Amino acid sequence: MRKKIVAGNWKMNLLDEEVINFIVDFNSKKNSIESEAEIIILPASIYLDTMISMPDWDIKIGAQNCSQFNNGAYTGEISAAMLRDFDYDSENLHYCLVGHSERRAYFNETNFICADKVNRLLENKLKPIYCCGEELKDRESENHFSLVQAQIEEGLFHLSEDELKQVVIAYEPVWAIGTGVTASSEQAQEMHLFIRTLLDKRYGDEVANSISILYGGSCKPDNARELFNQTDIDGGLIGGASLKVDSFIQIINSF
Numbered sequence: 001m002r003k004k005i006v007a008g009n010w011k012m013n014l015l016d017e018e019v020i021n022f023i024v025d026f027n028s029k030k031n032s033i034e035s036e037a038e039i040i041i042l043p044a045s046i047y048l049d050t051m052i053s054m055p056d057w058d059i060k061i062g063a064q065n066c067s068q069f070n071n072g073a074y075t076g077e078i079s080a081a082m083l084r085d086f087d088y089d090s091e092n093l094h095y096c097l098v099g100h101s102e103r104r105a106y107f108n109e110t111n112f113i114c115a116d117k118v119n120r121l122l123e124n125k126l127k128p129i130y131c132c133g134e135e136l137k138d139r140e141s142e143n144h145f146s147l148v149q150a151q152i153e154e155g156l157f158h159l160s161e162d163e164l165k166q167v168v169i170a171y172e173p174v175w176a177i178g179t180g181v182t183a184s185s186e187q188a189q190e191m192h193l194f195i196r197t198l199l200d201k202r203y204g205d206e207v208a209n210s211i212s213i214l215y216g217g218s219c220k221p222d223n224a225r226e227l228f229n230q231t232d233i234d235g236g237l238i239g240g241a242s243l244k245v246d247s248f249i250q251i252i253n254s255f
């Protein structure tokens with residue numbers, strides 16, 4: 001059985017007090033969670049400490065980014081070793097996003113930079129959530145499969161079988177992110193199956209069937225159930241709808 005996951009990517013939203021309010025509100029509604037999905041929240045790095053320090057907070061936590069370098073003169077960057085070091089005693093910090101389309105678009109992250117980030121995270125016992133997905137122009141020119149194939153192959157296929165098993169993949173079509181336009185469940189399932197088939201060809205079906213592939217892009221309480229019902233969709237990477245406790249819990253309960 002593949003792990004079901006719902007991860008909230010808060011992007012550059014919520015200040016400290018709002019983070020605390022979210023946690024208090026979430027904890028007070030925890031009993032309404034019916035699903036066994038693993039729940040992850042990815043706050044801005046500066047608030048990881050707030051999250052980790054809150055009592056009764058047993059949700060997994062992740063960072064949104066890390067440096068591709070080990071250490072050194074890289075002003076403003078946070079290394080994977082720092083993320084690991086920072087949480088060495090509580091072990092709440094498990095994940096880090098890699099290659100979100102906003103980082104690819106605004107910070108020029110290539111597949112090869114993403115591959116380095118994946119390596120740094122695995123070296124520091126953190127699990128990468130590796131993002132892929134095409135822009136609208138790629139889909140319109142029917143280039144979306146080959147683009148996603150390159151993202152997966154160049155970002156992940158240098159890994160050994162055991163290393164790949166630590167990775168979660170998130171398919172996020174760029175045209176669906178923050179736009180209110182979701183991929184249809186058929187479009188999403190088609191791409192998820194395509195990605196799983198790539199994994200199967202390179203690593204075999206045991207590995208391919210063990211990797212969770214999440215869908216992201218305008219996933220909301222009213223469309224999550226249909227998306228999560230698809231054979232190869234193992235959960236969601238949620239942006240806007242993860243900022244409110246009620247909509248996030250409704251999505252978590254959509255399996």
Ligand code: 13P
Pocket residue numbers: 009100172176177178179180216217218219237238239240241
């Ligand atoms: P939205 O859910 O706001 O479309 O964002 C998706 C996303 O980018 C999650 O990483």
